[in-house]
Amino acid sequence: PPGAALKVDVAVIGAGQAGLSAAYHLQTLGQRRFVVLDAGSSPGGAWPFRWPGLTLSTVNRIHDLPGLAFSDTLGPDETQVQASVTVPHYFEVYERTFDLPVRRPVRVTRVTSHGERLKVETDRGDFSARGIISATGTWEAPFIPDIPGADRFKGRQLHTRDYRTAGEFTGQHVIVVGGGISAVQLLDEVSRVATTTWVTRREPVFREGPFGDDAGRAAVALVEDRVRRGLPPESVVSVTGLPMTPAIRAMQARGALQRLPMFSEITEIGVRWPDGTEVGADVILWCTGFRSALDHLAPLGLREASGGVQMTGRLATQVARDPRIHLVGYGPSASTIGANRAGRAAATELLTFLGLR
Ligand code: FAD
Numbered sequence: 001p002p003g004a005a006l007k008v009d010v011a012v013i014g015a016g017q018a019g020l021s022a023a024y025h026l027q028t029l030g031q032r033r034f035v036v037l038d039a040g041s042s043p044g045g046a047w048p049f050r051w052p053g054l055t056l057s058t059v060n061r062i063h064d065l066p067g068l069a070f071s072d073t074l075g076p077d078e079t080q081v082q083a084s085v086t087v088p089h090y091f092e093v094y095e096r097t098f099d100l101p102v103r104r105p106v107r108v109t110r111v112t113s114h115g116e117r118l119k120v121e122t123d124r125g126d127f128s129a130r131g132i133i134s135a136t137g138t139w140e141a142p143f144i145p146d147i148p149g150a151d152r153f154k155g156r157q158l159h160t161r162d163y164r165t166a167g168e169f170t171g172q173h174v175i176v177v178g179g180g181i182s183a184v185q186l187l188d189e190v191s192r193v194a195t196t197t198w199v200t201r202r203e204p205v206f207r208e209g210p211f212g213d214d215a216g217r218a219a220v221a222l223v224e225d226r227v228r229r230g231l232p233p234e235s236v237v238s239v240t241g242l243p244m245t246p247a248i249r250a251m252q253a254r255g256a257l258q259r260l261p262m263f264s265e266i267t268e269i270g271v272r273w274p275d276g277t278e279v280g281a282d283v284i285l286w287c288t289g290f291r292s293a294l295d296h297l298a299p300l301g302l303r304e305a306s307g308g309v310q311m312t313g314r315l316a317t318q319v320a321r322d323p324r325i326h327l328v329g330y331g332p333s334a335s336t337i338g339a340n341r342a343g344r345a346a347a348t349e350l351l352t353f354l355g356l357r
Contacts, residue, residue, distance in 0.1 A: 005128040009356060010034040011120045012133045013108045013296065015100075016045025017065065017336045018329030019135030020091060021343025023100045024066050026133075029347060029357055036100060037122060039107040039140075043095055044088025046139035051163050053189055054083045058247075060181070062087060063336040066344070068094050108136075108296045118324060131324045131350045134297060135343070138290035138334065145288055149266035157284045160186065169194040169283055175271060177262075178287030179204045180235060181242060184257075186287055188247055191256035197279050199271075201262045205241040206248065215240070224332035230310030230320070233331035235289050292330050300325070315345040318353075326350055 010026060012019050015038035023036045042048065056062070057080060064070050073090045074081075095102050103124075110121040111132060120127040142159040144150075150157070160182045166189040176187045179200035187198055219239040227233050242248070251257045263271040263279075270280035294302075294309070302309045302321050309327065310320040316332055319325040326346035333342030351357040 003125070005119060005126040006035075007128045008033050008035050009129065009354065010131045010133065010350060011108075011118075011127050011129040012036040012135060013111075013120070014038060014045070014135035014137060014329075015040065015043065015091070015095070015102050015104070016047075016135060016137050016329065016339070017063075018137070018333065018339035018343055019045070019133070020065055020094060020100065021340045022133045022135060022326075022328055022347050023102070023343075024098055025344045025347035026351070027098060027100065028066075029351055031347075031351060031356060034101065035127065036102040037106040037108055037120070037127070038102055038104040041105045042088065043092040043102075044084075045091065046137050047087035047091070048084050049139060049161070050082075050084045051160075051186075052082055052084065052165060054185070055080050056083055056086060058185060059083050061336070062090075063340055065090075065094055066340060068097055110299050111297055112299045113322070130354050131326075133326045133328055133343075133346050133350060134294070134330075135328045135339070136293040136296070137329050138292055140293040141291040141295075142286075143289050143291050144286045147263070147266050152268050153266050153270075153284065154268050155270075155282045155284065157286065159286045159288070161290075163285065166190045166193050172282035173197070173280065174283040174285055175199060175279065175281045176285045176287060178289065179242075179259075180287060180289060182289075183287030184242060184248065184251075186285060187256060188251055190285065191251070191254075194283075196256060197281070198257065198259050199262055200259055204259060206244045207241040208244050220332045220338065223334075224316050227308060227311040227316050227331040230304040230308050231306050232308040233292070233334070292327075292334075294327075294330075297325070313345065313349050315342050317342045317346040318349060323353055324350075 012022050015036050026034050070090050073093045107123045112119045117128050142161045170193045173195045174190050175197045177199045222239045223233050264274045265272040272278045312318050312320045317326045328342040328346050329339045333339050
């Protein structure tokens with residue numbers, strides 16, 4: 001009947017790296033009654049929206065999804081090509097190759113519990129599922145700290161998410177806020193055409209030498225430990241430090257990496273520190289990161305008092321309060337390699353829990 005919820009066993013929400021990995025494994029495990037609901041109008045997860053200056057040589061590394069190598073979908077010598085073009089192309093080929101049941105654009109607005117089933121409400125009709133793998137990433141939840149006076153500022157404020165090219169800021173004074181990789185990359189671009197002030201909460205730590213597998217595992221283990229205790233995950237950079245690269249050395253050499261501590265107030269014309277020092281600015285660029293996009297799950301009351309979601313399961317993808325729900329690309333799996341592994345663990349554990357394998 002019109003308006004009736006379409007019944008499935010599993011609904012995967014989001015078709016980025018995490019959702020596609022989960023979908024691949026559901027399919028490989030013989031599951032035929034699942035859908036992938038994706039808000040994007042075309043394949044690619046959050047990648048189509050990355051700034052144009054982010055190329056395959058400036059991303060950290062895009063790990064292969066299971067079953068098809070990224071390099072097999074790239075033309076010759078495409079390392080300088082925009083990640084916002086090549087990764088969506090990879091995902092498009094991937095969805096087609098494995099004939100994954102992705103529906104788009106479908107935005108999940110709310111998930112509610114009705115006995116054994118979960119109702120997945122979307123802007124294109126409802127679904128009724130026995131289990132959910134939520135893979136909605138972070139791109140839709142930009143985070144900007146609450147600083148007094150922010151609404152008074154007469155200049156322009158924007159977040160990493162809204163950044164396109166440095167050319168927009170030519171000749172202006174830009175305050176770049178944030179200590180992560182995105183902050184440093186955008187500071188690099190902007191400081192070539194504008195004067196800049198760089199502000200971070202903590203003294204940035206630059207890591208010499210490659211980030212080895214052991215260090216990677218240790219960093220992930222720290223975040224995993226937090227989510228197993230129900231705490232909000234921290235940003236990966238807070239546990240890994242920033243990799244020292246030739247680009248960063250060049251920034252140091254031209255004086256673009258002079259860092260100031262966080263200001264305490266925003267004025268009409270700039271920012272002010274607790275000791276009264278002021279810096280005027282045309283632009284405040286907030287490279288202050290993202291939070292997990294989990295609003296659609298709010299009706300389920302999964303959050304602890306700390307604001308985190310307590311996670312369990314082999315790779316900490318299962319929600320402790322409701323084992324029918326897995327979060328992939330969340331906390332310890334918020335990287336392309338982590339999302340891959342989490343997709344597999346979530347698909348396997350959820351089907352086992354539902355008695356479907
Ligand atoms: P996303 O790619 O964000 O996909 C989420 C999908 O869910 C989107 O398609 C979105 O439309 C959809 N969605 C969201 N909400 C809803 C909803 N309510 N209903 C339906 N669909 C919804 N990691 C690396 O390992 N290497 C890198 O080099 C790297 N570079 C990065 C560069 C930048 C600038 C950023 C911000 C992150 C980077 N990361 C990198 C982290 C990496 O992007 C992520 O860990 C990973 O790609 C995220 O995949 P995902 O599937 O979790 O989310």
